[in-house]
Amino acid sequence: MKGSAVPAGSTLEGRAAAALPPQTPGVTLRVFDVQIPLNNLCVLKPGQTPNIDKLMPVVDWSTSTDFGLETHFVTHVVGNLVVPQAGSYTLRLASDDGSRLLIDDRVVIDHDGLHGPDPKDATVNLTAGAHALRIEHFERDGGQQITLSWKPPGAAGFAVVPNSALSTDADVVRVTAPGRKECEGIADTPGDGLPLTGVHPNYTLTDLRPKGFEPQVSAMDWLPDGRLAVTTWGGSNNTTGEVYLLGNVTGNTGPDKVTVKRVASGLKEPMGITYVGGKLYVSQKHELTELNDTDGDEVTDQYRRVATWPFGGNFHEFAFGLLHKDGFFYLNLSVSINYGGATTNPQPAPNRGTTIKVNRQTGEVSYVAGGLRTPNGIGWGPEGGIFVTDNQGGWLPSSKLVHIKQDRFFHHYTNPAGPFDSRPVTRPVLWLPQNEIANSPSTPLQLTDGPFAGQMLFGDVTYGGVQRGFLEKVGGEYQGAVFRLTQGLEAGVTRISVGPDGALYAGGLGAGGNWGQEGKLAFGLQKLTPNGADAFDIRAMRAVPGGFALEYTQPLSAQTATDLAKRYRIKQWRYAPTADYGGPKIGEETLTAGSATLSADRRTVTLAIPGLKADRVVHVRSPRPFSSSTGESLWSTEAWYTLNRLPGGVPTGEVRGLGNKCLDVDDSQTADGTKIQVWGCNSTAAQQWTVAGDGALKVLGKCLDVAGGGSADGTKVQLWTCNGSGAQTWQAQADGSLRNPQSAKCLDVAGGTTADGTKVQLWTCNGTSAQKWALP
Ligand SMILES: [Ca+2]
Ligand SMILES: [Ca+2]
Ligand SMILES: [Ca+2]
Structure with a gap:
């Protein structure tokens, strides 16, 4: 609901057709499921993905099929009104319930409030050519409608504005997400209920793009001489990604001082780059590539394949990021998804949704962790650990930051199953509530200096800007808080990197349509230099x-x-x-x-x-x-x-094991000798285990007990009155197993089957997933 009202009969100047991206006839219809009964138009909080986003031939809709929803929604119509000849046009907006028509960002018809599909007219003078068209609308309940008609100069009556007089951006990415979308509250302001809009006062923003250089930055790393290497995306299903070396980006600089040299091209959507041993390595969708210059001009002459991985050709099978340490590369493989967001079933290639490790010398690939979906960010964090961001989707109620360790599983299942799908789920370090603080988080990194030293930062492609995470260990695992840090950048942020000058470099990326940050560029490169301030935060x-x-x-x-x-x-x-x-x-x-x-x-x-x-x-x-x-x-x-865990107290919660099933007391009985089994997690008291300080595992007021204090393979593990004996002592091992020291054996799911009701038993420790348990 921006724009000032225009007096009747005003003349509106259009925008030059040359300034528009490629167009297609029609308009874009976006519908947001606000799930509350509005009485007036609301301003949607920024950074939210619509529930529906589609190309429509004309604006004349009255059914829930047209809108995709029946009640309690907000509609945005965007495109251009293409005026065939200059003159006086009467526009007519009929809507149920309220609506508003904006032409060239000026309010032409204000038709807000609750009402049936009444028409409201306004007459304006329009120049020939394209005029920005925007309709905002809401539907409370009952019928719903938006119809845009007009009476051009000389016409006898009104007609629905024809398809030939409407246009919208062509061939764009139409990202949608289900769930409730929010309106701004009266008391909400940027940084207090709403995303920030400005640059954090601790930083000074510098543009780095020379005129005409419009990189869709997909990866960044530094050369020893202080130059910045960036890869560019090249667009979906293309092989037009490139690598540039940028000089004079550090220190006191600006767009006119930065130098740009292209050193590689023809790459398949590269999403990671790193400089190791005098060479650049790039993760393309299908392979890890070493860039070799054989004649000393820095331009790549030979692209050497270091490694390949499972790749099925899906548009969403990216190889995100590229870290290197001690002779191994680390990167993430995203899963195949369908247009619209559902995870492809079955997957065209196995073992996607993983963090992988590549031996730099041999190219051998091994799997580190799984259960990821769109892990568009990998970086070093506390204690030299690997941290990864993942995006909302199947098995991801919201975006999150996770801590990667060997064999961990992060809950996104695939068909066929990934290498770690039978492991217990490792909870996220940070949930990033969707639309509130994240939408599509990207590269994480750890700060080493300044007021937030030790904390993590990460960018976001759609919510935009950079967010800040404070992590602490509770019960041996990281958890913590996320805060807003900054907005005010020229594009949604896909990659961040701290330069040798201590500045934070932000690479931008977006595509037409709604993939990217609303109102921002689809490319960008800027830096945020700490200026010594320590703003109140x-x-x-x-x-x-x-x-x-x-x-x-x-x-x-x-x-x-x-x-x-x-x-x-x-x-x-x-x-x-x-x-x-x-x-x-x-x-x-x-x-x-x-x-x-x-x-x-x-x-x-x-x-x-x-x-x-x-x-x-x-x-x-x-x-x-x-x-x-x-x-x-x-x-x-x-x-x-x-x-995830309450500090200081005794941890209580689910004990998850094979197939992510819960350790469960049969039928919630409390008699001594009751069977202990695995069962689907159901939040009942029969699955709430307390990890007592003395090694006991307590549930329903009793203890997990080895029958008769035995030690033979197959000995029953049961519920028994707590007695502090060695039969009731359990020690969590580094490999995820639960060991009973008295017998020197492990808690084991009988037969390694995940069926509800499968008993647990004592068995020789063997490192299989039937003996892996995640404690509360
Ligand atoms: Ca309705
Ligand atoms: Ca209605
Ligand atoms: Ca060369």
């Missing part, structure tokens, strides 16, 4: 027993410290991954801070929050006004903490 959010400690970058003002507990709004929910694309928040609850204690230096607020649960995302917002002692307003007021 939430530096860290740590889980503490009974709540959270929020550390701020500056002391809180006296005014903000007044009634401090009441300043925080807290919600928690969980996610339950299914095969469906995306997924709702489950069990959403509003919590209240019982107390808020300010530290002596006024920089840390400890919130006591009754009712916090493990396996939840906790959203904390402290709406403005919220200021520092110098009067600075909080840059971003929200944090999303992934509370």
